[in-house]
Amino acid sequence: MPKELMNKKDIDRAITRMAHEILEKNKGMEKLCLVGIQRGGVFLAQRLAAKIKQIEKKDIPVGSLDIAFYRDDLNIRKEQPMVRRTEIAFEVTDLKIVLVDDVLFTGRSIRAAMDALMDIGRPSLIQLAVLVDRGHRELPVKADYVGKNIPTSTSETVVVQFEEEGLEDRVMLEKPDAGEVKSAEQ
């Protein structure tokens, strides 16, 4: 049985806190935008945007980013990466970008995402928000906003589910022998 690490309430509280932290650190939402990494990061970015709107009564620009073309593991992956759309309908140059992902693991996705963003424009700065930091970094990457730090072993899998995918909001830890292993991060 996978172990539940966060339930719907825990996730909502974490997102509320992160939204406040983002606004506090950036002193409001001027020149600020959110960019979610496909696919879990996109749902999380939209939720953060909704919270920010509740607090500030204004819409924050939200985009989605697909990093398939920037990955470093095309040759070693077991499955073909699914290419999803990058939809950033605003000019990112000179904006402060909060990059959003569901799980921070090796840091390789974040490296790819930063490269992808740099090819789209020249943001004034990039920060990182993640729901779960599970450790085991392979690159010097650190999150600015973390929903929950979860110590894991590399053989375990962190699964993040969102209602937007038709599932219950949940974060779970799966042991390696669990039947279906879904990797939430590369």
Place this chain on the structure above:
Amino acid sequence: MLNSKDLLGIKELSKEEIYLFLDTAAGFKDVIGRDIKKVPALRGKTTVNLFFEPSTRTRTSFELAAKRLSTDVINFSVPTSSVIKGESLIDTALTVQALGADFIIIRHSSSGAPHLLAKKMKASVINAGDGTNEHPTQALLDAFTIKEKKGKIEGLEIAVVGDIAHSRVAKSNIYCLTKLGAKVRLIGPPTLIPKEIEELGVGIFHNMEDGVRGVDVLMMLRIQMERQDKGFFPSTEEYSKNWGLTTDRLSLAKDDAIVMHPGPMNRGIEIVSEIADGPKSVILEQVTNGIAVRMAVMYLLAGVKR
């Protein structure tokens, strides 16, 4: 999902595989519309364009696609006059592979040449046109363009006009569009439409007006001048009079019909300039989409387990 390292023809592909290519191409279309039109996806790989037949458009399109994926590209042109027998074709390709090619893009006047190579090569072989057999990336870019313009392919009435018998573009398109659920009809002189082709589930019209009536998409093929001497049609004037696309004929198609041509066009023969340059023409968009589709093909083939 793909299970072949090569793209040899549309005939071998499933509907799902075709859609995988088209959906992935949409992501690359975004990329080539940006200021920075290049992604590092295939950095460090090598592409060899092996063209045994002259081609500027297809070769350039593949070259650009390969470069925008960050692969290095070598153009290996082979004199067209020499008759290349099976053995020397393989030798050339083995040489290219020894140079370190990861992708071999081949165009050859013999049907089946890419298939022969694919068996011998570790590299991914992409058919850029083989004899009168197939030209799969052209069909994929045509399908991509239709989907982009019409929102779907299933159920559309699509006419392919011209020299079906000798056209690899037509053949790949017939496989592709029928697999995706379009209703395909072929229009042209009886000498240029083989009777057996009906088995592929297409309609045949020898009268242009009848064929064009009510279609959503008109796909014009290039008339190859060299065929005229062989008596497939009396003269280019005669061909144009009977099967050329004119404004009057186009008015019989649906109001929102689009006109396509794989290029290069013979203006005034298979299509009049007013249409080629007119609002219904998507001919230049086909060229742009060709790059996105070829990027998608190379990218997806690179991810196939071998």
